[in-house]
Amino acid sequence: MGIAKVIAVFGLSGVGKSTILQRVVAESGGLAAVVNAGALIRRRTLNNKSGETLRLLPAEDIQHNQEILVDELARKRTTIGTQVLLLDGHCVIYNGDQLVPIPIEVIKRLDLTALVFVREAAGKIRARRLSDEQRTRPDHSSSELGQQQRLALDVCRSYESQLGLPLVIVTSGQWQSIARVVDEVAASTGSE
DSSP: OOOOOOEEEEOOOOOHHHHHHHHHHHTTSSSSEEEEHHHHHHHHHHTTTOHHHHHHHHHHHHHHHHHHHHHHHHHHHSSSSSSSEEEEOOOOEEOSSSEOOOHHHHHHTTTSSSSEEEEOOOOHHHHHHHHOOSSSSOOOOOOHHHHHHHHHHHHHHHHHHHHHHEEEETTTTTTTHHHHHHOOOHHHHOOO
């Protein structure tokens, strides 16, 4: 097996990325696998402590952790055993004080093939966050989440324009749109 192509899947915490990606992988026939960006970082930094610990770091430390992500993803993509790796991550991280955008230099070093941005109505995101007993998430109003989502989408669009990567924007129910991107990337991998 060669080196897996990587599709970054971005969106706010609570938008439904993990759920939609589970469905895509289940329907992919073994073409795709998911890796969580936070899990890759935690493996080297916090001995698998919670993602909440990572999120609350100062901006400089969050950006340093993205360098760890670049290294860990490079390792993972050579050992994953699938043609396409779906990176479940964030293009901005709220650290308790501010939204910290992930620098474009880091995104470039991830050597991505495509971008997906999952969006949803801010009220739905808030309801999911409040009902999730598995994870601790900041309690932002729907208005704040709407602003954060707009900023995150702007950051993702800047990656698209500056790096020339295709960007697909979906809602959390549109798993088929991501599946089509997986199929296209897998087909291009087979022809190389």
